[in-house]
Amino acid sequence: MYPRIVVNTEKFKENLKFMINECHKRGVSVMGVSKVFCGDENLVQMMEDEGVDFIADSRISNLAKTDTYVPKVLLRLPMISEAEDVVMYSHISLNSELETIKELNNKAKNLDTVHNIILMIDLGDLREGIFEENEILSTVEEILKLKNIKLYGIGTNLTCYGGVIPSKETLEKLINYKNKIENKFKITLDIITGGNSSNIPLMMENEMPKGINNLRLGEILVLGRETAFGNFLDSMHDDVFTLYAEVIEVKIKPSVPVGDIGMNAFGKVPSFNDKGDIVRAILAIGQQDVDYRELVSEEGIDLIGSSSDHIIADVTKYEGKIKVGNVIKFKLTYASILSLFTSQYVGIYYE
Numbered sequence: 001m002y003p004r005i006v007v008n009t010e011k012f013k014e015n016l017k018f019m020i021n022e023c024h025k026r027g028v029s030v031m032g033v034s035k036v037f038c039g040d041e042n043l044v045q046m047m048e049d050e051g052v053d054f055i056a057d058s059r060i061s062n063l064a065k066t067d068t069y070v071p072k073v074l075l076r077l078p079m080i081s082e083a084e085d086v087v088m089y090s091h092i093s094l095n096s097e098l099e100t101i102k103e104l105n106n107k108a109k110n111l112d113t114v115h116n117i118i119l120m121i122d123l124g125d126l127r128e129g130i131f132e133e134n135e136i137l138s139t140v141e142e143i144l145k146l147k148n149i150k151l152y153g154i155g156t157n158l159t160c161y162g163g164v165i166p167s168k169e170t171l172e173k174l175i176n177y178k179n180k181i182e183n184k185f186k187i188t189l190d191i192i193t194g195g196n197s198s199n200i201p202l203m204m205e206n207e208m209p210k211g212i213n214n215l216r217l218g219e220i221l222v223l224g225r226e227t228a229f230g231n232f233l234d235s236m237h238d239d240v241f242t243l244y245a246e247v248i249e250v251k252i253k254p255s256v257p258v259g260d261i262g263m264n265a266f267g268k269v270p271s272f273n274d275k276g277d278i279v280r281a282i283l284a285i286g287q288q289d290v291d292y293r294e295l296v297s298e299e300g301i302d303l304i305g306s307s308s309d310h311i312i313a314d315v316t317k318y319e320g321k322i323k324v325g326n327v328i329k330f331k332l333t334y335a336s337i338l339s340l341f342t343s344q345y346v347g348i349y350y351e
């Protein structure tokens, strides 16, 4: 079936082996993040086989179908309305709202279990987490009163909304909070989770403060790309995933539409550069599956637009010959892997 994603399992395993080892030798445990491939069970299995310490996902529905012996972590703050599922299908969830934590406590009590939480602290990136020190301490105090909740640790998330790059100084604030909480309440926090793939440059330079003992890693594992500066690591693979799409029309046509220009398929008025006649190929994949601007094509294949179910390529400069029925391959980015896995029209194959 086309379109299809082909996963090179050897390359994925090599990425996992390399990065898990880099983390473990520095005393950092790894949450393998499965959301970019929608919790695909074969890929989760490889993460488990290569030694991730946790499986983490932002959607509880992905964790619900995940069968693994390592603890499961819900990354996105729970919705109050899904509290019961969160307790049932994850061992640990990241939280910042006392109201939600209380509801998790209620559900955990009903289910006769204890749910672990990691309290998220906002160090300035301004997505999730508690920002004010007083609120952090008062929230901890309230959490400790809840019998069916265990405060498993604290964490932070950077380079997601605000683009804040993890630095030694920023992460030391997290260690300070850990020390304050442990001293004030006479407790031990098991886990201090310092961030995501954007922490990798700091960690590889051995500049990540001691005490950060966990990272939650997605992009670095699937693409070998750290997300602070966007660099690819030489010792990792950036082509674990390849997309193959089939050509359904090839014709020489003008580069500019003929007639008065109104709205396109998405209600926008398009504009065009006149390059004269070009060789246009249509691929049987569209906006519903992926944003064409996130596909990395071979030399000479220039993606110029899409509608819901079609991507149009200018293949005038392509050296080889493209015929109807041919299959064209693309390297992928984080965003395109995410949306292709989400599309039910895309097949997933393993080699």
Ligand SMILES: *Cc1c(COP(=O)(O)O)cnc(C)c1O
Pocket: 033, 035, 058, 075, 076, 094, 157, 195, 196, 197, 198, 216, 217, 218, 219, 220, 227
């Ligand atoms: C997605 C996510 C991660 C993983 O991010 P990558 O950049 O893919 O490593 C980590 N933490 C949280 C809270 C997330 O939502």
